[in-house]
Amino acid sequence: MNKFNIRIKFILFTSLLIIFIGISSCWFFSTQIKRQLEDELKKRGYSLIVQLAQDGEVKDSMSVAQRAFFEDPINRLRELDRDKELAFWRVLLVPDKILLEENESWIETNVASMPLSFDLENITEPVFNLLSTNNGEQFYNFIAPVHEKRTISEEEFAAQVFSLDEDYNEEENKLLGVVQIGLSPRRINKKMHAVLWTSSIPLGFIIVLVGIGVSCFIARSVVKPVEDLVKLTDRVASGDLDQTVEIRSGDEIGMLASRFNQMTKSLRKLMGDKENVMTTLRELNKELSTINKELVQTNEQLNETQERLIRTEKLAAVGTLASGISHELRNPLGAIKNAVFFLKRKFSDRDIPGVDKRVLQFLDIMDDEIDRSNKIINDLLGFASFAKLKKIPFDITEIIEEALLRAKRANKKIIISRNFEPELPMVEIDANQMGQIFINLIENACQAMTDGGKLQIKTRKYEDFVEIEFADSGCGISEKELKKIFDPLFTTKHDGVGMGLAVCHWIIQKHEGTIDVTSKVGEGTRIFIKLPLKR
């Protein structure tokens, strides 16, 4: 950024310009005056030298070489010199005789010491030059030739009449010599000095002062509106669009102010329009957000419904399949079980030769697998038997306590923490199925805490629901598995069928409740069940 503002620049520039103009005017004025004075001096000098050169008495005196005859012509010349500028005079005869040389007493230089510095016979007309003496004096030097010439015109005519000019030849108008006068520039120097100090310098000073004043005024009148505009522009830039500039003139500044006002007006309108648009957009956005939220909710509901439907369909399919094949599988498994039992009893009493000792081990395995298959079949059959709910108002806490008693807890290091809300309202539920759910959830939690841990069970009334929370400190479920845990036949356990949580979910749904799971691997899993209060 330039540290000088436009006002200082303008004043500086115009002041310099005006000072230059002032000095130039002063110089020009002085030069003109000096030239005028010099011209006047030259005119006077030429006039004096011509009068002297044409003075008949001078010619006569020169023709007879009589110095004494110059007294009257010189006196006349001095009378003509009203300004007393005549400093010296000199009369020379051809070829180089000085007939007369005199000077006024008030000059410092003696005329005799002044050089001639001209070739007398080459002077054909009055000439002028500046003559500087050794002691520094300067003179305006005028030299004029003096020719012998008949001055009486009647005699010229007589010569013409009596001899038809045969006795009179212009060429005989021979050069007698020259007259030289010197005019002192003292008077014009004094006048010039006076003019310089009384006119030129005051004039220049006045021009400079007036000029600077005018430049300040102009700078103020030009820059002030610009500065106002800058301030207003800053205000407009900071958002205050109500600023207007007062239009004081019809010039460019006035036009700028007018355009600025138009611009701010346009900006105000644009900002108003923008605000309206923004309001509309905000409203639209709000509406869109609402719609989006609703859409998300709807979508979630749809997804949920879809999942529920899929899950239901899956459960229905699984139920149908289970009820179909369970009976068919149970009977063969019963026969196999009996056979295995018989074989085990037979081989366990004595050693039979030729039979591998590992047969008993294999039979134990077969027996276990038959039990496991029966369990799966029982689960499937149990799931099929949950089809109908027998809801009656029941105390949830009681069901939980019973479930805790019935649930198989392999690890005794697990601490059960109860946090039941007292006077929890009765919930209309199928107590058996709900008890089965709680057992299932407690067993799952215990299975997740193989090295022991803490199972917290909370109940509380929440709005129109009763919320039951099972929080374990087990291994947790990964995010990928978490999405699938309510799907039928999905299990992470090696001996699971994958129907437990699916059945839980299905039963809760049947009770118009919800079941949600949050879990972090290594930290534990929290399951929230909400059951609606009786309406």
Added chain:
Amino acid sequence: MIKIPQISYIVLIVFSILFPGANYAFSKGTAIIIKSQDLSAYNNVEAGFKKECRNNDITIRSIYNLNGKMKVGRKMVRNIEKEKPDIILTIGVLATTIAKEEIEDIPIIFCMVINHERYELIKQNITGISNEVAIESQLIGYQALVNSLRNVGVIYDPSNTGNIIDDAERQMKGIGIRLVKYEIKSPEMVGKALHALNGKIDALWILPDRTVVTKDSFNLIKTTTIENNIPLLCTNDVFVKAGALMAVFSDYAEIGRQAAQLANKILRLPSKDSLGIIYPDTYKLAVNSRTAKKLGLNLDTIRRIPHVIIYP
């Protein structure tokens, strides 16, 4: 052998040198000649005057030449007064006018003053000889060659020669000649005047008028008059030499002689008063034969007349 008369002359010369005032003692008077400038015409007058002075025992004390300079001339004339001559001869207008102004009590005889009336040379001590021959004498002279002079044209500037024209018109009318006048104010009007006079005049009379006669205008007058067969009549033989047909003029030496005679007469008078201004007592006729031939004029008739000069 030196003879006695010769010895007398030698003694007289030596005596004169040793005692210059003694010469005057034997003369009737002393004279000084003042010339306006060094012109051959003035020198002829001077020569004629000197010669006649010797005849009349008038001693020429000094001869001054003013060289045409007024101021110096005035100083010279003041010095002349100190010489106290008995009579002064002034030749030319400059010498005459200065003498008139500066000298009061010495008789002055002037001559060679063109149109003397312009200078009012009327004074008790001034006698003069007119430069112009009398009009009547001029006409007689012109008619000797040009017989049929009825209408004589003249170009003049009234401020210069108006007095001569008035006198001439009166005299010519008396003898049946009409003077056809054309006034001009500047030399540039000469051509117009010649054009205006052409066909109206039998001859053109040229006076010593400085407005009319200049170098350029005279050549124009000469050629125009010859082209239009107009005899050009002048008052000075100089113009005849230059191509004019003829002039009636006074001989300059004769003027000097006449002036010396006038001086002698004045010195004899006890009062030494002015004898007035008189015309030259003799005149001559100059004719340019070439111009006459061009104009078809026969010169045989005038060759017998005395004092006729035929140029070239």
